[in-house]
Amino acid sequence: MARTAGSHSALTAPRIREAAQELFARHGYAAVSMRQIAAEVGVQVGALYNYTPDKQSLLFDLMTAHLDALLAAQAAEDRPADPMQALEAFARFHIRYHAERPDAVFIAYMELRNLTPDNFATVETLRHRYEDRLSAILSAGQAAGAFRIAEPRIATMAIIAMLTGVNTWFRQSGRLSLSEVEDVYWDMTRRLVTG
Amino acid sequence: MARTAGSHSALTAPRIREAAQELFARHGYAAVSMRQIAAEVGVQVGALYNYTPDKQSLLFDLMTAHLDALLAAQAAEDRPADPMQALEAFARFHIRYHAERPDAVFIAYMELRNLTPDNFATVETLRHRYEDRLSAILSAGQAAGAFRIAEPRIATMAIIAMLTGVNTWFRQSGRLSLSEVEDVYWDMTRRLVTG
Numbered sequence A, B: 001m002a003r004t005a006g007s008h009s010a011l012t013a014p015r016i017r018e019a020a021q022e023l024f025a026r027h028g029y030a031a032v033s034m035r036q037i038a039a040e041v042g043v044q045v046g047a048l049y050n051y052t053p054d055k056q057s058l059l060f061d062l063m064t065a066h067l068d069a070l071l072a073a074q075a076a077e078d079r080p081a082d083p084m085q086a087l088e089a090f091a092r093f094h095i096r097y098h099a100e101r102p103d104a105v106f107i108a109y110m111e112l113r114n115l116t117p118d119n120f121a122t123v124e125t126l127r128h129r130y131e132d133r134l135s136a137i138l139s140a141g142q143a144a145g146a147f148r149i150a151e152p153r154i155a156t157m158a159i160i161a162m163l164t165g166v167n168t169w170f171r172q173s174g175r176l177s178l179s180e181v182e183d184v185y186w187d188m189t190r191r192l193v194t195g
Helices: A007-027 A034-041 A055-076 A083-099 A102-114 A117-143 A152-164 A178-194 B007-027 B034-041 B055-076 B083-099 B102-114 B117-143 B152-164 B178-194
Strands: none
Touching: A007 A034, A007 A055, A007 A102, A034 A055, A055 A083, A055 A102, A055 A117, A083 A102, A083 A117, A083 A152, A083 A178, A102 A117, A117 A152, A152 A178, A152 B152, A152 B178, A178 B152, A178 B178, B007 B034, B007 B055, B007 B102, B034 B055, B055 B083, B055 B102, B055 B117, B083 B102, B083 B117, B083 B152, B083 B178, B102 B117, B117 B152, B152 B178
């Protein structure tokens, strides 16, 4: 790889990602040009190509960076041995992490259609790795007799969709704090696997 | 309004909607031009303007038509007096109706950002009208002592997100039929409000 590192580059790469993320979230990937991204960052479009070969790579980088960071953050959380406590930790983490990153989450779901087949496969693998962690908690709870789940994989998808749905309506300025919202969703998640 | 009705118009208006829906779902609203929609339908772009004043109106028409049809279809369903049976009917209807219309559902969620403020307000009113029906069932069940729900409005959002999530993973060719998937989700929904 060409030597592009240094203080200028180190500053610009995150700014490119940030600009691309904001523009993709606002207008959609297909509607945003490399020229617009360069203008948003305040560089010439030619300079953009020092950091990324094309727009597809930029989208792929954003999605994999989001999922890598999600996996790392979740791995850094406490993982209680007790399945009920582990599920609570997962549910609360998921809500908090996603509510704080609405643009990245929006893109990660919405722009799957715009990934090349190879890039899509890589992104799906990362996403499955995250889902597998919840499935493992559900299976452990099932094995321990703490949970009653007919279809662990479907329960995984259902819980993730329910929790991520917070992003469609939650506003910091609303009646409930995020921590209160966490409480309500944790209560529903617990019932869903035990009730 | 100008007289544009007749057999030709009657055929073309749904075809325009269908073409716009497919193109918006595939590429995103902002990336699709009126010219592309005209080409997909097989008419000149000028002819398109006989049917719709602009692309925004087309998006707004698609979203309101989807929500109007959803409200009408749900109203035509049985509405059992018993809250548990009413909730089951709602949950099964929701899954079935949305799973059969992935493009319309995708657009209705994803392109909210591209509506003008007035159009957004109208679409939100229709969506709330649908959510209110589920909230009414939950409140009736709560009042009758059949459900235990801490926050009926949040439970409404949680259940709708969970059920709509079927669209992100369900494939007709998969291991489970849609009717089996309905069974699993109904079981989870029931537990969520009673467990």
